Amino acid sequence: MTYREQIAQHIDRFPKMPPLCRSLLGYLEDPDVDFKTIRDLVQYDPGLTANVLKLANSVYFGPAQEISSLQAALVRLGTRRIFELVLSLTVSGRLVTALPGYGLEGRDLLRHSIWTAVAAQELAGILQMKNVDTVFTVGLLHDLGLLLLDPFIAGKRERFTHIFESRCLSFDQAEKEVLGMDHAEAGAKILELWQLGPEIVSGVRWHHEPAEAAEFQDLIYLIHLADMLSLSEGIGTGIYGLQFNVSAEPVRALGLKKEHLEYTASKTLDKMRELENILT
Amino acid sequence: MAQLIVDIADMKISDNPADTLITYSLGSCLGVAVYDPVLRLGGMVHCMLPLSKVDPEKAKIRPYMFVDTGMQQMLGKLYESGMRKARAVVNVAGGSQVLDSQGVFKIGERNFTVLRKILWKNGLLMNAQEVGGNKSRTVSLEVATGRFSIKSGGKTIYYDVS
Secondary structure, three states, X not given: OOHHHHHHHHHHHOOOOOHHXXXXXXXXXXXXXXXXXXXHHHHOOHHHHHHHHHXXXXXXXXXXXOOOOHHHHHHHHHHHHHHHHHHHHHHHOHHHOOEOOXXXXXXXXXXXXXXXXXXXXXXXXXOOOOOOOOHHHHHHHOOOHHHHHHHHHHOOHHHHHHHHHHOOOOHHHHHHHHXXXXXXXXXXXXXXXXXXXXXXXXXXXXXXOHHHOOOOHHHHHHHHHHHHHHHHOOOOOOOOOOOOEOOHHHHHHOOOOHHHHHHHHHHHHHHHHHHHHHHO | OEEEEOOOOEEEEEOOOOEEEEEEEEOOOEEEEEEEOOOOEEEEEEEOEOOHHHOHHHHHHOHHHEHHHHHHHHHHHHHHOOOOHHHOEEEEEEOXXXXXXXXXXXXXXXXXXXXXXXXXXXXXXXXXXXXXXXXXXXXXXXXXXXXXXXXXXXXXXXXXXX
């Protein structure tokens, strides 16, 4: 059996989307379900409600226009965005595990994911980009595939070391060469099973090959650049260090300048620390 | 032995011989250690970005985020504590970058350029330096001896005060 086939089998055993998220997602697709049903479903868990509000205020509102009720959050953000906040809160618990294959210690992946989510959102603001509402969620989920591939990477550490000693290859390309699949594709497969919709799936799928994407380019460009910035700043660098290619396409298409990146990085650090407290 | 962790955009100084200053996971960031072997006084800073002018507001709250304001403040504090320029041993690591043909991600290179200018202006020379490439590095400084270490890819290299 090829590694690709083994990984595919492994996906079937990968944890399903958390039950509350599954029910919420079901309701979102049901046109007969009203606001109240969704509100009550979340409010049933007071801890979760408090955290949804904290996260909503931190990510979408800021101290000047803080909101204090789930009802208001639903009105302002819509049910889909609230679902994404619940999903972020439940998935972030999984991102704190150490990944020995990738050489990541506990919380490394969580910090890297939060940094990417925040930086992508900051960058969208700086570049005045519209219609990228899912950017925070995709940023947080973009490396979910690492959880799936970690045991396979662990068994092939020597092979990766050998590749990097002899060639200047981007780590995702090395993953494809060794395992037949990179972590971006693995992550997208999980999210496809979770039925999170084409925008989130594509955002994760193409975050290392943004030029290959057929749609949602703006979103994918932002995630790619934010991910590269996160690695640049040393947030969650494992055995791969900074061994990733920056794609020329997003840089050109968005007219990205070094000042944009540096300003984004300066804004992101404190926000990452704030969110790390909310998400764990 | 106590480890004093220097976080991103932070700085620590110690003259306690039991201490080791350590900073983790330097990518494009620079870790700079300055040591006075007579006083057994050491400082370490972990700077993310080259120049504070990119975000002056942030530089007021987090001066150590930037190489210019971070180095100025650390050197100022070390001089206040009695360090002599002629004795200062400066060790530097970091400044890596992702593989970027466009050049916008050359944050590491720009960090190092700014650092060299500051050291030159202050009449300080570099002792050990390991800068650039695309590795992540962890560095430490033993306050008792001034021994500086750079760890990356499972290997550690030590630099002693000569």
